[in-house]
Amino acid sequence: MTAIRAEGLYAYYGTSPAVNGLNLEVPEGATFGFLGPNGAGKTTTISMLTTLLKPTAGRAEVAGLDVATRPAEVRRRIGIVFQESTLDMDLTAAENLRFQADLCGLGRREARTAIAAMLDMMELSERGDIPVQRFSTGLRRRLEIARGLLGSPRVLFLDEPTTGLDSQTRAAVWEHLDRLRREQGITVFFTTHQLEEAEHCDRIAIIDRGKVITEGTPAQLKSIIGADLVVLRTEDDPSAVEALSDRFGLAAEPGPDGLRLRVSNGATLVPRLCTELGLTVRSVTVTSPTLDDVFLHHTGSAIRENAPNARTLSNIGEGRR
Numbered sequence: 001m002t003a004i005r006a007e008g009l010y011a012y013y014g015t016s017p018a019v020n021g022l023n024l025e026v027p028e029g030a031t032f033g034f035l036g037p038n039g040a041g042k043t044t045t046i047s048m049l050t051t052l053l054k055p056t057a058g059r060a061e062v063a064g065l066d067v068a069t070r071p072a073e074v075r076r077r078i079g080i081v082f083q084e085s086t087l088d089m090d091l092t093a094a095e096n097l098r099f100q101a102d103l104c105g106l107g108r109r110e111a112r113t114a115i116a117a118m119l120d121m122m123e124l125s126e127r128g129d130i131p132v133q134r135f136s137t138g139l140r141r142r143l144e145i146a147r148g149l150l151g152s153p154r155v156l157f158l159d160e161p162t163t164g165l166d167s168q169t170r171a172a173v174w175e176h177l178d179r180l181r182r183e184q185g186i187t188v189f190f191t192t193h194q195l196e197e198a199e200h201c202d203r204i205a206i207i208d209r210g211k212v213i214t215e216g217t218p219a220q221l222k223s224i225i226g227a228d229l230v231v232l233r234t235e236d237d238p239s240a241v242e243a244l245s246d247r248f249g250l251a252a253e254p255g256p257d258g259l260r261l262r263v264s265n266g267a268t269l270v271p272r273l274c275t276e277l278g279l280t281v282r283s284v285t286v287t288s289p290t291l292d293d294v295f296l297h298h299t300g301s302a303i304r305e306n307a308p309n310a311r312t313l314s315n316i317g318e319g320r321r
């Protein structure tokens with residue numbers, strides 16, 4: 001079944017379209033990454049899918065329900081984690097969840113059980129009675145995910161869940177989201193700027209200027225845009241070209257910064273190069289494909305610079321219901 005479907009979706013702010021005829025189909029149970037640069041229309045799309053913003057034209061369904069005609073029912077079937085924290089800093093973690101439980105209309109006993117389960121799932125049980133202002137950014141994000149899950153949503157929307165987090169905290173948030181996918185089977189729809197986060201997805205769509213420019217599995221996307229770039233300097237580069245061909249079956253080309261080769265997994269090749277090449281390796285760098293590479297491939301241009309500053313879900317003013 002399809003968890004999210006958008007057909008010819010438009011959102012205008014004034015006379016310019018932020019979302020420009022967007023089509024999307026997200027299978028139930030998938031973790032779906034919605035990638036794009038600043039100002040591409042990600043937050044505006046998520047705002048329409050979560051019923052916070054009325055589409056100017058087109059239609060969208062979430063959990064089988066039309067977002068424009070049945071918004072209240074859609075809201076009961078979704079959870080939202082906003083880009084900016086909307087937690088009450090003066091309340092404890094459990095109190096923040098209790099407030100949400102009230103909004104979801106859970107009874108007292110039901111709420112108690114659900115709150116305990118969510119704190120447990122996000123490994124926050126020990127911290128339930130601590131005021132949120134004493135939480136680190138990563139703990140707050142985990143609490144926000146717990147809150148998004150409180151009403152047992154069929155679809156969880158997260159707007160840039162890892163933006164502003166350091167790499168360790170980002171990995172921890174993903175560990176929880178990955179577990180959620182394995183254990184709960186709910187549909188997770190999240191926006192991001194980072195192509196690296198695609199590895200956590202079943203499918204991804206890339207949006208630019210309000211339109212989906214490509215969509216597929218991470219493997220499909222990677223295979224289209226190519227592999228890691230390894231740049232290597234050795235004590236004798238011409239001999240290294242031969243050794244790379246003979247011992248590794250790899251074709252290296254001389255470049256301004258050293259020998260360049262494209263491989264599917266640079267990180268595993270590098271240690272082998274150092275030990276098996278038979279030549280001293282002076283320097284080596286590995287660069288993975290980025291969102292810029294995808295853009296370049298599909299649009300013929302780099303991600304535009306100075307994209308307009310985007311607004312976030314929590315502060316959309318104009319056009320909001």
Ligand SMILES: Nc1ncnc2c1ncn2[C@@H]1O[C@H](COP(=O)(O)OP(=O)(O)OP(=O)(O)O)[C@@H](O)[C@H]1O
Nearest residue numbers: 013018038039040041042043044308310311317318
């Ligand atoms: N309330 C608003 N009023 C006017 N223009 C807006 C409003 N919200 C967004 N926009 C514009 O619509 C376009 C799409 O913005 P949106 O926030 O959806 O992009 P985004 O992909 O989420 O960006 P980011 O990754 O920076 O959050 C941008 O040009 C933005 O400046």
